Amino acid sequence: xxxxxxxxxxxxxxxxxxxxxxxxxxxxxxxxxxxxxxxxxxxxxxxxxxxxxxxxxxxxxxxxxxxxxx
Numbered sequence: 833x834x835x836x837x838x839x840x841x842x843x844x845x846x847x848x849x850x851x852x853x854x855x856x857x858x859x860x861x862x863x864x865x866x867x868x869x870x871x872x873x874x875x876x877x878x879x880x881x882x883x884x885x886x887x888x889x890x891x892x893x894x895x896x897x898x899x900x901x902x
Contacts, residue, residue, distance in 0.1 A: 833864035839875030
């Protein structure tokens with residue numbers, strides 16, 4: 833899963849072993865569940881699956897839905 837931290841782009845969550853680089857961190861499902869529990873004041877948000885270049889996932893289906901509704 834991919835998470836972003838816009839407020840603290842170099843954030844390190846030592847308990848979980850997560851380091852954000854340029855505001856982005858890719859983590860496994862177990863770590864993602866723990867990151868979701870962080871206080872909202874930290875500004876950590878889940879943005880989706882790791883960026884592996886695959887466009888056949890969620891984004892592609894969203895584009896298809898928009899095309900049909902026009």
